[in-house]
Amino acid sequence: MSGSVLAVDIGGTKFAVALVGSEAGGEGEVLRTRRTATPPGGDAQTLWRTLDSLIDALLTEPAEVVGVGVGCGGPMNWPEGEVSPINMPGWRDFPLRARLAERFPGVPVHVHNDAVCLAVAEHWRGAGRGSANMLGMVVSTGVGGGLVLDGRLINGGSGNAGHVGHVVVEPGGPVCGCGARGCLEAVARGPALAAWALGRGWQPGAAVREAPGQGEAVPYVEAATASGRQLALDAAAGDRLALAAMERAGRALGLAVAAAVNLCDLDLVTVGGGLSQAGRLLFDPLEAALGEHTRMGFARRARVVPAALGQDAGLVGAAALILAASHYWPR
Amino acid sequence: MSGSVLAVDIGGTKFAVALVGSEAGGEGEVLRTRRTATPPGGDAQTLWRTLDSLIDALLTEPAEVVGVGVGCGGPMNWPEGEVSPINMPGWRDFPLRARLAERFPGVPVHVHNDAVCLAVAEHWRGAGRGSANMLGMVVSTGVGGGLVLDGRLINGGSGNAGHVGHVVVEPGGPVCGCGARGCLEAVARGPALAAWALGRGWQPGAAVREAPGQGEAVPYVEAATASGRQLALDAAAGDRLALAAMERAGRALGLAVAAAVNLCDLDLVTVGGGLSQAGRLLFDPLEAALGEHTRMGFARRARVVPAALGQDAGLVGAAALILAASHYWPR
Numbered sequence: 001m002s003g004s005v006l007a008v009d010i011g012g013t014k015f016a017v018a019l020v021g022s023e024a025g026g027e028g029e030v031l032r033t034r035r036t037a038t039p040p041g042g043d044a045q046t047l048w049r050t051l052d053s054l055i056d057a058l059l060t061e062p063a064e065v066v067g068v069g070v071g072c073g074g075p076m077n078w079p080e081g082e083v084s085p086i087n088m089p090g091w092r093d094f095p096l097r098a099r100l101a102e103r104f105p106g107v108p109v110h111v112h113n114d115a116v117c118l119a120v121a122e123h124w125r126g127a128g129r130g131s132a133n134m135l136g137m138v139v140s141t142g143v144g145g146g147l148v149l150d151g152r153l154i155n156g157g158s159g160n161a162g163h164v165g166h167v168v169v170e171p172g173g174p175v176c177g178c179g180a181r182g183c184l185e186a187v188a189r190g191p192a193l194a195a196w197a198l199g200r201g202w203q204p205g206a207a208v209r210e211a212p213g214q215g216e217a218v219p220y221v222e223a224a225t226a227s228g229r230q231l232a233l234d235a236a237a238g239d240r241l242a243l244a245a246m247e248r249a250g251r252a253l254g255l256a257v258a259a260a261v262n263l264c265d266l267d268l269v270t271v272g273g274g275l276s277q278a279g280r281l282l283f284d285p286l287e288a289a290l291g292e293h294t295r296m297g298f299a300r301r302a303r304v305v306p307a308a309l310g311q312d313a314g315l316v317g318a319a320a321l322i323l324a325a326s327h328y329w330p331r
Numbered sequence: 332m333s334g335s336v337l338a339v340d341i342g343g344t345k346f347a348v349a350l351v352g353s354e355a356g357g358e359g360e361v362l363r364t365r366r367t368a369t370p371p372g373g374d375a376q377t378l379w380r381t382l383d384s385l386i387d388a389l390l391t392e393p394a395e396v397v398g399v400g401v402g403c404g405g406p407m408n409w410p411e412g413e414v415s416p417i418n419m420p421g422w423r424d425f426p427l428r429a430r431l432a433e434r435f436p437g438v439p440v441h442v443h444n445d446a447v448c449l450a451v452a453e454h455w456r457g458a459g460r461g462s463a464n465m466l467g468m469v470v471s472t473g474v475g476g477g478l479v480l481d482g483r484l485i486n487g488g489s490g491n492a493g494h495v496g497h498v499v500v501e502p503g504g505p506v507c508g509c510g511a512r513g514c515l516e517a518v519a520r521g522p523a524l525a526a527w528a529l530g531r532g533w534q535p536g537a538a539v540r541e542a543p544g545q546g547e548a549v550p551y552v553e554a555a556t557a558s559g560r561q562l563a564l565d566a567a568a569g570d571r572l573a574l575a576a577m578e579r580a581g582r583a584l585g586l587a588v589a590a591a592v593n594l595c596d597l598d599l600v601t602v603g604g605g606l607s608q609a610g611r612l613l614f615d616p617l618e619a620a621l622g623e624h625t626r627m628g629f630a631r632r633a634r635v636v637p638a639a640l641g642q643d644a645g646l647v648g649a650a651a652l653i654l655a656a657s658h659y660w661p662r
Binding site for chain 2: 075132133147149150152154155156157158159160161162163164166167168169170171176178179180181182183255256258259260262263264265266267292293294295296297298299301330
């Protein structure tokens with residue numbers, strides 16, 4: 001395949017587009033990128049015009065687009081690509097695939113869940129390379145994922161396979177955004193974890209301000225917000241409640257990962273997203289809980305590693321829906 | 332394909348072999364069957380001779396065997412087919428596939444986990460026909476299963492995909508045979524459930540003896556054993572503790588099934604095995620717990636149905652490893 005693939009990454013905070021090389025050798029290389037903020041509260045047409053203009057800005061130099069791969073926040077009708085991203089009320093059953101197909105006639109246009117694209121990216125070019133059976137997870141304001149089994153992306157009956165955030169880890173536990181109780185996402189998503197710590201007296205940023213070598217000498221400290229990211233920073237600075245929150249998240253993740261490992265006979269789990277920045281403080285309790293709940297011989301081999309790709313991951317995964325369709329798109 | 336497939340079903344209580352038709356039209360029809368008890372405490376050679384003789388007894392009339400499909404209790408090295416069935420200590424890393432390949436040279440010999448074969452059978456010829464995304468479960472002295480996703484049997488990295496019995500449904504709960512705590516199998520397998528009820532004062536068979544229309548008039552009642560099957564009978568007769576045990580099992584099954592539905596985007600779950608004989612008394616709490624924990628649109632469509640095939644299911648699934656290898660055996 002010569003020419004380039006147009007990769008599109010649609011999120012609640014930003015839109016990103018890229019040209020990705022399709023030549024052997026440079027296949028999967030991100031050649032050129034454009035980003036813009038998602039118009040807050042934009043209606044369907046405003047959102048589409050924003051994307052359309054962003055693509056114009058990317059394609060100022062001539063380029064032969066041989067296919068379009070798209071990652072978009074869910075839910076969506078799949079594979080039709082009619083999207084209703086939970087954080088973008090302006091698009092409800094918006095025919096994103098059809099609109100892109102009008103703009104790029106005669107080439108394949110593949111739309112998938114953004115968390116699935118991140119998993120695909122890790123499998124194709126990141127920490128999951130060489131694994132035939134992996135779960136790629138994102139732990140951020142939500143908890144999502146994508147499954148690759150027997151070397152192929154698993155879509156499930158409606159393109160929704162990989163929803164590991166809704167494995168129950170605490171029966172009778174906190175209510176999740178989905179309406180159920182005790183889902184992994186209800187326990188381990190950043191905002192839930194921050195609320196849990198605040199409810200126990202966590203003072204965001206206090207541990208960082210009081211850390212040795214700073215204290216009184218620090219003339220100005222930016223106001224800390226009660227976020228998952230701040231929780232990770234405070235845990236690193238030794239805050240007792242922030243550490244307890246990481247333990248809580250890690251154990252919840254370990255239970256859900258164990259379910260996936262036992263059910264799907266996985267080799268590997270990659271974990272990305274904001275909370276994974278906490279490093280060992282999160283991965284240690286995760287691995288402990290996983291080890292306690294994967295006791296059969298086959299399940300013990302599964303490893304958990306941080307995701308390897310940075311902010312381009314969503315674009316790389318979207319491009320793979322075209323460039324490596326034999327693995328990541330239904331035959 | 333003309334000729335017949337030799338199907339073999341190796342379990343801790345019985346060995347079964349069958350010739351299964353491979354002609355279009357009769358494909359999958361069980362033509363002839365032989366069964367024998369598993370020699371208790373048999374060593375490797377005794378077990379092999381028992382199987383070998385059983386095959387002799389099946390093949391007294393001439394038959395062209397075009398392939399051999401085998402379901403065997405796990406664990407095993409897969410796809411090598413070196414088996415170590417947990418209930419047959421005489422076979423440890425026994426080269427079952429290789430020995431059958433010596434006896435039937437030049438034809439494919441495929442060995443898989445017995446629970447996987449039951450799931451394959453339900454998908455191929457039973458309650459799962461037409462579903463592209465299903466989990467086939469067995470709830471008996473153990474809890475096992477097999478996964479079909481995107482229309483193909485999922486093997487996982489070591490042929491162990493489908494181990495739904497080791498999804499955690501009760502964190503910190505009872506210790507499982509695998510060594511972990513709170514696995515579905517530790518809660519819902521027949522013997523665990525019977526022990527749970529006995530510990531609360533269950534008197535096996537009492538409810539059946541006292542049921543209206545029987546009482547004093549019954550001259551002889553066979554001694555009831557504290558089994559999962561008896562528990563199901565007593566629940567049907569209205570025994571309070573037996574009903575509570577079915578509720579406990581059903582809810583545990585519902586949580587694990589919800590995990591599989593959310594993670595794998597399933598259409599269908601089939602449930603077979605002794606405990607499934609309890610019918611609505613088991614399926615009602617199962618469906619209630621499943622409904623509580625599958626709240627996203629895509630997950631609500633999943634249905635749970637009883638397995639449809641009887642005692643030949645294991646043989647039918649074993650035959651499918653050959654007759655429908657394009658769906659049930661790796662390319």
